[in-house]
Amino acid sequence: MDYFAITSDRLDVTALAQKITIPDTGAVCIFVGTVRGLTKGEDGTVQTEYLHYEAYQPMAEKKLRQVADEIRERYPRTVGIAIVQRIGDLKVGDVTVAVACSSGHRTDGVFDAARYGIDRLKEIVPIWKKEVGPGGSVWVEGSYHPTPQDVSAPAGGADESPAFELACPACRETYPLDTPLFRCECGEPLEILGAPGFSLAAVDQSDYSMWRYRSLLIPPTVEPVTLGEGWTPLIPIEVDGSAVHLKLESLNPSGSFKDRGASLLVSILTSVGITSFHDDSSGNAGAALSAYAARAGSSAHLFVPEYASPVKKAQIALYGARLTEVPGPRVTATRAAEALHAQGHSYYASHAYNPFSPFAYKSIAYELWEQLGHHAPGTVVLPLGNGTQLLGLAMGFQDLLDAGLIDGQPRLVGVQAQSCAPLWHQYHNGHAQDGQVSSGPTIAEGIRIGEPVRSRAVLESVRASSGAIMTVDEMAIVDGLKELAARGFAVEPTSAVVWSALRQLIRSDTFPGPVVLSLTGSGFKTPNLAELIN
Numbered sequence: 001m002d003y004f005a006i007t008s009d010r011l012d013v014t015a016l017a018q019k020i021t022i023p024d025t026g027a028v029c030i031f032v033g034t035v036r037g038l039t040k041g042e043d044g045t046v047q048t049e050y051l052h053y054e055a056y057q058p059m060a061e062k063k064l065r066q067v068a069d070e071i072r073e074r075y076p077r078t079v080g081i082a083i084v085q086r087i088g089d090l091k092v093g094d095v096t097v098a099v100a101c102s103s104g105h106r107t108d109g110v111f112d113a114a115r116y117g118i119d120r121l122k123e124i125v126p127i128w129k130k131e132v133g134p135g136g137s138v139w140v141e142g143s144y145h146p147t148p149q150d151v152s153a154p155a156g157g158a159d160e161s162p163a164f165e166l167a168c169p170a171c172r173e174t175y176p177l178d179t180p181l182f183r184c185e186c187g188e189p190l191e192i193l194g195a196p197g198f199s200l201a202a203v204d205q206s207d208y209s210m211w212r213y214r215s216l217l218i219p220p221t222v223e224p225v226t227l228g229e230g231w232t233p234l235i236p237i238e239v240d241g242s243a244v245h246l247k248l249e250s251l252n253p254s255g256s257f258k259d260r261g262a263s264l265l266v267s268i269l270t271s272v273g274i275t276s277f278h279d280d281s282s283g284n285a286g287a288a289l290s291a292y293a294a295r296a297g298s299s300a301h302l303f304v305p306e307y308a309s310p311v312k313k314a315q316i317a318l319y320g321a322r323l324t325e326v327p328g329p330r331v332t333a334t335r336a337a338e339a340l341h342a343q344g345h346s347y348y349a350s351h352a353y354n355p356f357s358p359f360a361y362k363s364i365a366y367e368l369w370e371q372l373g374h375h376a377p378g379t380v381v382l383p384l385g386n387g388t389q390l391l392g393l394a395m396g397f398q399d400l401l402d403a404g405l406i407d408g409q410p411r412l413v414g415v416q417a418q419s420c421a422p423l424w425h426q427y428h429n430g431h432a433q434d435g436q437v438s439s440g441p442t443i444a445e446g447i448r449i450g451e452p453v454r455s456r457a458v459l460e461s462v463r464a465s466s467g468a469i470m471t472v473d474e475m476a477i478v479d480g481l482k483e484l485a486a487r488g489f490a491v492e493p494t495s496a497v498v499w500s501a502l503r504q505l506i507r508s509d510t511f512p513g514p515v516v517l518s519l520t521g522s523g524f525k526t527p528n529l530a531e532l533i534n
Contacts, residue, residue: 007086013030027108075112082098177268210231265349282304362393382520387452416497420450445493
């Protein structure tokens, strides 16, 4: 439960405290620095008009995390840590830096933890400060005066590349990108650190695919394995008098949004010599991995639930992948994939655990911002299974927020099938109810996930965006399928869950527009369509 930022945005200390507050939080200590107008020294009093801050941003963010690690080592009762350093021109009275620590009680050492954090930040984080006053300007912090090339470099200096690496948000262990582990040794999913922050200057305006954001997604030495995924259409429609936009992720090369994650994963891992992949999937992720493995000249082995769409299974086989059908609930396919991973002959490209998928889905947020004329949507409604797309959207919009390009996070609304809704139960009841969240049958097979491995992160992202988690029943899914088709959009039942949820949101009139629906998968993958629509 940490938050780190190097930003030019104004700092809201109340919002900062909320980022590290949970129901068990009893104390939050925030230490802030401000710009003072007069500084008394041995040579007299110096008047300051404003301060100018510069930073090696990716390196500085890495050092902020180091400060947090040190805080936890010294003050183990600290629960949440937020560290924000502002850059740019800051006027007298402006907040320049904030370190916040939370715990269960004020006696847990949060005051000392925050004080240690601010002192340590000054010692090791590469931030430079120039004091500007009536008599001119002078660098007063930092022994090296940064150049424009330093500040605009993608990482720790003009000649360095972004320090991409994998890290565990739970135990802080770090791993190289090419680690054979699909999750941390402590059992938690990994995340990608060290990537550059969003910059419009970094966008390749000549590329109309996900790879227009290439410098933000992969190290410069990696060559994309691509089929032209991304930059999917955003179509405006009107529903019950409300403006709605449909993001057609169903038009990606293999027919779903999963192509973005598969492209990024195969690109990075083939660049380090990995040529054999396997995964468990209800269909779309398997089809995507099969397609991109084929594009890279690599092999793929997919473990698919026996109940999965025969169209999707045929698509996987068409790409040349090995297909193993697994009887029983969805989790049995996962167990089979984990067993193959234990043999050490193939990379387990788990789209649920591996961090490449949610990281790639940041590009959807970037695209929405560009396609809406450099504005964020008010609300995004999307199907919710493992929640990787929702996490990617949250990260992408946070990048835009940190860059000062949007005013706040759009509300994220995840939609589950009523018969398999573990995240809905956790969101509304605080825990999963086994009898009600078992992987019950649903035509929305793509979100039939009884045990989402990133549930904590998903719930935190929904709450941080003031969003919601909703459920719809089977008849509502069929109605959504037909209503979208009547408007010209052929989607699979998993995508259709958003339509009924949209109707509910419009009636409630509590979620801001513009509203975007993520249509995640193609209707051409759906078997027995005639039976469904009749």
